[in-house]
Amino acid sequence: MRPLTLGRLLLRCGILVAILFVVVVIALKLGAVQVSLYGLGRDLIRVLLGQSSAISSDYGMIVVDIRLPRILLAVVVGASLSVAGASFQALLRNPLADPYVLGVSSGASVGSIIALLIANQLSFSPAFSGILTPLGASIGAGLAIAAVYFLGRREGRIDSSTLLLSGIIASSFLSAIVGFLLSTLSGGNLRGVTYWLMGSLSTLPPRSLLYLLGFGFLVAAGAIYTTAADLNLLLAGEKEAMHLGVDVHRVQIVVYVAASILTGLAVSVSGAIGYVGLLIPHAMRLIFGSDHRMLLPAAALGGAIALVIADTAARTVVAPSEVQVGAVTAVIGAPFFIYLLRRGLK
């Protein structure tokens, strides 16, 4: 018997943080412009000390103002999607649940485009419009998961294949709505939005939105983490969890709202990047087991690591051009999904 202790939890997270740090440094170094490790270290320390103005070198500019924000965006988006995936898997008791597969990301896309259209029509101040998009995306995500949940529920139970089918239907329905909405946009806007929809980290959102994203992640992921021990019991079924002392409805509402917010925030800045929420929680479960007290932070860090790697590949593999990061994750994630599906059907 070796129950999880706080010490072991922190040690494992520490290892993952170290890996994330190494990956971030490598990602900073890679790109069209060559950067020496020494220069990189010097500039990073200057940034940390708040002396960004002291960086004079050209590549310092590239690293600090272009690559670093993009990598930090990948960290937060990857962590959000992965935690949302792990949460949906526990909430729906389905190992194949993922924001992208279930159509939640499409719901968030519709929500954020509607928010964008409203903001354009009513010409709000830029700061307010900035908040409106992630808000609309979160609401869209919440509505999509609610619809999929009720469509996938038969005789009070969530049936795995019905749930996935509902997700696919919701996804294609919502994509059609996205198509209609896009037709109302003008040329310049259209290209940006189309690119964003396929999942890309290449357009950096304004700094205020980045802060909101980071803050939103900490609050929503923190809220989910308070229910980590309850989620372990919820995996055995709602009735059983109740008899073991879990306030099932409270846990479900907290996780449902928080996971929708995480998906909404991620989609509003990066579009629908698929399979991170499916692949990473599974990999972490293989390594660390299915205890959510360990799984959730591991999924957050693992998701961050994975998306930084995927995005670095996206911008370097076909340099000087680049592919969408959503394409990279789908190329790796879709075969993995099929593998899980076949294994589950055996």
Next chain:
Amino acid sequence: MSSPLRTPVGADTPRSNPDVRLSVEQASYAYASNPAQAPLFTLEALSFQAKPGEILAILGPNASGKSTLLKLISGALEPLSGRVFLNGMATHSLSPKIRAQRIALVQQESQLLFPSRVWEFVMQGRHSHSHGLHFESQEDVTIASNALAQVGATHLTDRWMDKISGGEKQRVILARALAQQPLLLLLDEPTLHLDIGAQVDLLESLRKLAAQNRYTVVVVTHELNLAGEYADQVVLLQKGKCLRVGPPASVYQRDLLEQVFQAPLSVELTTSGRPRVTLFADK
């Protein structure tokens, strides 16, 4: 014990008798597909009491209301009329956490989504006794190992739940219930998937546990002989009606059982004063 959520009940409650732990008082329930229609199934008002250390068997054929009665006792359902009291408090009004500290339910085996170790499974029983992120204390580990030892499953501690036999699993589920350190132990058809040897083993250990730990044990079953041999009291149900409550020797009457179970049978008393039922094949 923690403070009650609702004001404890007044003078008209079983408080008057401190020996009584579980008291079902004129409790009834009805299922309907919608409130406007006549109920599809009704459990008529029934009453009985059980003391610490007692084993009570709820006996009856399929669709007699056994599981409904168990849900009323566990507090999962609120009685339509009447009340179910555990130490003077209505089980339905307890919060999930307090309820899990006092009532443990052993159900037919649950489906696990992701595999877990036996000890992790037993540790789930400690959930209602912990706080915050629920990191298990040394005390939790001790209680969980004791629970496994009490059902004779110490050797399974590090095995995977999906790699052990049905009988072993039943023991582990029981161990999880013991780790809850409940006052009331409820078992729903615990012998369903067990062979005869394992059935006797399980009920022997239940009898020992009830005596040692002063649990009040309620077992739902349709195994006439196991209930006759091990129960202190039997509640006999048929089609939602409670026909008899009492010690097996007084409830087990040939005419009554033949009518309830729709099968020709004979009842004899063994030397220990326990009834034994023999079923005859249909002519």
